[in-house]
Amino acid sequence: MNGTKQRNTKIVATVGPASSSYDALLALVQAGVNVFRLNFSHGSHEQHQEVIDSIIKINDRYNLFTGILADLQGPKIRIGDLEGDGFPIQSGDLLTFVTEPCLGTREKIYISYENFATDVQPGERIILDDGKVVLQVLETNKKDKVKLSVVHGFHISSRKGVNLPETSISIPSLTEKDLEDLDYILTQPINWIALSFVRTAKEVRKLQEKIREVGHKAKVISKIEKPQAIEDIDAIIKQSDGIMIARGDLGVEVPMERLPSMQKIIIGKCLQRGTPVIVATQLMDSMITNPFPTRAEILDVANAVLDGTDAVMLSGETAMGKHPVKVIEAMTKIIIEAEKNYDLTSKRAKASRKSPTYYSDVICINAGKTADDIRAKGIAGITISGYTAFKISSYRPACKIFIFSNAYPTLCALSLVWGVIPFFYDKFTSTDETIADVTMILKESKAVKQGDYLVNTGSMPLHRRFRTNFLKITLVD
Structure with a gap:
């Protein structure tokens, strides 16, 4: 329905006055949106609730797994009112x-x-x-x-x-407003929570602990927009569930000429760890008013794709722009064309022997390598937490990644992840039966056909839910 079958890079759209109604949200999903961002710098909880309810209705009605990202405001510093017009x-x-x-x-x-x-x-x-x-x-x-x-x-x-790019500020990353918003967010089916102005991995861990305390499954995205975050980037990526390169504030706080190399370096580090990464801010900014992007914007989106980002994010373009659907349509065309020239062989993730998940990582990465070697139509993975999907995706295989899970929040969260197409499946009886089932589901959905190859991966026995420990090649009959 939303174009994901034609592209691997996902689209995140910010909701605002131009896109908050049910019909507007549906039109954006139909155009290609994979994840909606709720910006808690604006709007009341009541307004956000209406949007969340609409997204849930769309998912239920059309059997989709559109994700929801709640973006906390963070410590915003402003000057006060001035006399006259300043x-x-x-x-x-x-x-x-x-x-x-x-x-x-x-x-x-x-x-x-x-x-x-x-x-x-x-x-x-x-x-x-x-x-x-x-x-x-x-x-x-x-x-x-x-x-x-x-x-x-x-x-x-x-x-x-x-x-304050050169100041070591003492304000906490979670403000009183953020904590109030977080209390509300954790009552909702939110898949991702973005933490603004992250400076250290410790701040990320604190938010994750608050989420776990109430038993919520939301994953944390660290927004990279402070020089201090760049200094601690490896630890932040390791601690985070996802990364957002927030180029607006980052571009103000660091020398502008460093932004392109920072973007490439951060994306490369995320690929190596299997951490989803979003490129955000001013990708199609001119389309807030204009019906077409500038040539520079076309190149910016394409370069983010070629750098290897999981997703590209729109802010004002869909929140308050005149042409939100046209923005998604234009971005989709750019992504599809850019992916024709996609080559990240040198950046592909490698399993680290130091990792506690080393053996599972080897299986996941080799699922991608095997799929490429035999020109498989897809990789069919089975997961509960989503870890298998993150790791397979980080290899950036040439085929689609079909992920099956009985955990609905996991499937919605995976809508952010490069190349992943989620399916709900809850008949985990035996490994052979499950492989036969998922193959039939993919065949019925026309994702594969007779004569295609699939690479299957998951854990055995299925009901024990161990880490990923098997890989199998299936010929679709």
Whole structure:
């Protein structure tokens, strides 16, 4: 229904005013959306509930496994309201930021981060309005007031975002608002939870522990948008269930010329660990208003695919854009064309002898290699947790990955993962019967035909649910 059979790279779409109705969501799924992102920086729980209910109805009605990603706001830092429409500033001007709420003037401007004066150091850069304004700390009283010099001026206006790329901030990654939102999220069938402004693996672990405390199955995506995250990237990838390269804030906080290489390096590291990765922010930004993408946007999407990303994510394009369905259709065409030239042989995952899952990893990776060698039509994997699917996908085989599970949340989560087509299956009697069943299901769904080869993998005996420990080649009759 949604084009996944023609492509491997998945599409994540952010829900907003332009896409929150049942009909709009259905149209996006039909166009090719695999996962919907709920941005908890905006909207009430009641509004998000309506969207969740609609997605569930669509999945039930059309027998789909569209995933749901809840994106926590994280510690957003902003300046307060300014007199009038704000005012122009130029290089050399002096400003004072205070942590006591006030109406901003040229004399003093409120900043929402209460530890600002404590955390910043003289010489550090402060960035406003996505890089339009650059300031430098001159002095701080270490209590409630900081004097700054304007390095690059512009028109400064109310409630603009603040980035602190050189400051070691003490604010927790989970704010009070995030915790309130998390309490709600954990009552819902959410598949992925994105943690904003991650700096260390420890922050990721804390969120995972909170999720496990209530017995929820949601997986955690770490958003990479801080320089500190780059410094701890290996540990963060190891701890996380997924990674999002959030190029908006990351592009403000690190030198812009480093973004392309960072994207490639992070994707490569995720492939090696079997960790799903999303490339996000401004992929098709011009289509918020225009019916067609720019040439640069076409190349950006294609390059993300060629880098090996699991998914590409749309934000304003589908949340508030004029052409949400056209965006998905255009992105689908770009992905399909890019995948014709897809070659990640040098980046393919390898099993590490140091890993506690080494033997299972060997089976999963060799399922991909075997499928390529015999030109199989697909790999049919059986999983409960989804681990088998993650690992097989990380090899990036040339065929489709058909994953069977009786765990509905797992199947929805796998809608984010490269090349995976999920199927519900709950008749785990014997290995031979199950292989025969899944082969028949794939044949009836026209995914395979007589004479095709399948590579089967899973655990034996099935009812014991061990780690992946078998691999078999099946000729479809």
